[in-house]
Amino acid sequence: MTDLSNFPIAARWPAKEPEKLQLYSFPTPNGVKVSIALEESGLPYEAHAVNIMKNETWTDDFLSLNPNGKIPAILDPDGPGGKPLPLFESGAILVYLAEKTGTLMPADPALRYETIQWVFFQMGGIGPMFGQLGFFYKFGGKDFEDKRPMERYANESKRLMGVLEKRLSDRQWIMGDDYTIADIAIFPWVRALREFYDADAVIGFKDFPKTFEWLDRCLARPATQKGLTIPPRP
Known part of the structure; x- marks a missing residue:
């Protein structure tokens, strides 16, 4: 069983399926980039709504994952070397997902x-x-x-x-x-x-x-x- 208890964000937005990549987002132009890339790649994930209308990105739990207080962010329990990887900034996440899955990026x-x-x-x-x-x-x-x-x-x-x-x-x-x-x-x-x-x-x-x-x-x-x-x- 994957253990995400070391990450405070997992206490605020508990994972039902902790072995899957965890997405913390909201349907904005930046937020949907990652959900669309995940759907395109077929990588299993679990999505958590972080309500920016209620300033949930400024809570200590969310800031522990993204100190810039913006969605989207991810927590991949199967990151490089098999270790959990927290990651923020939609562009960085897109590059990471493309390289992890071998999709959506030319090999050349x-x-x-x-x-x-x-x-x-x-x-x-x-x-x-x-x-x-x-x-x-x-x-x-x-x-x-x-x-x-x-x-x-x-x-x-x-x-x-x-x-x-x-x-x-x-x-x-x-x-x-x-x-x-x-x-x-x-x-x-x-x-x-x-x-x-x-x-x-x-x-x-x-x-x-x-x-x-x-x-x-x-x-x-x-x-x-x-x-x-x-x-x-x-």
């Missing part, structure tokens, strides 16, 4: 690094910029009389969409014929731009037809359809 070393660079592109650009645009366009930013922040993030988001549009102009997936963690890292944020932030008025979705065709291909995958609902929103 050069293509592997090319895939990782697109994951970093999402982590350093698309996620932060789209998230700030969502705040200033749809949420609290509407209360600010100064519209320059919103304009800044809208312009940068359009630029990033242009990078994607060029990349996808002659290929099915970010890496060509193969669906990878690069697609999984990026598409939930493009989905949020369209379906949650409803940002057409400031982005101009018609200018990015290849990107939205790619988004729809991502959304049509069975693993995506399931992963987007895991863990269920309370």
Whole structure:
């Protein structure tokens, strides 16, 4: 029987099946990356809903796993060397899962690094910029009389969409014929731009037809359809 008692997070969110990888998440663009990757890879896992609406990521139990207080995070009882591995940051988790399962990542070393660079592109650009645009366009930013922040993030988001549009102009997936963690890292944020932030008025979705065709291909995958609902929103 796998023993996770040394990890405080397992006391707050007890594992029913401790031999499986434990996922602590919430259905946000960052959160669903990991559940979708897990569904694609077929790796058995157990999901725990960490309710960010109730600030559960700032509890001592969660912070013991991720001191940055953000979802998602995982605890793999069968980590390197057969020892439990706690891990946070969605990009790091995606790389770990791809390497652990031998899926969603090219075997060729050069293509592997090319895939990782697109994951970093999402982590350093698309996620932060789209998230700030969502705040200033749809949420609290509407209360600010100064519209320059919103304009800044809208312009940068359009630029990033242009990078994607060029990349996808002659290929099915970010890496060509193969669906990878690069697609999984990026598409939930493009989905949020369209379906949650409803940002057409400031982005101009018609200018990015290849990107939205790619988004729809991502959304049509069975693993995506399931992963987007895991863990269920309370």
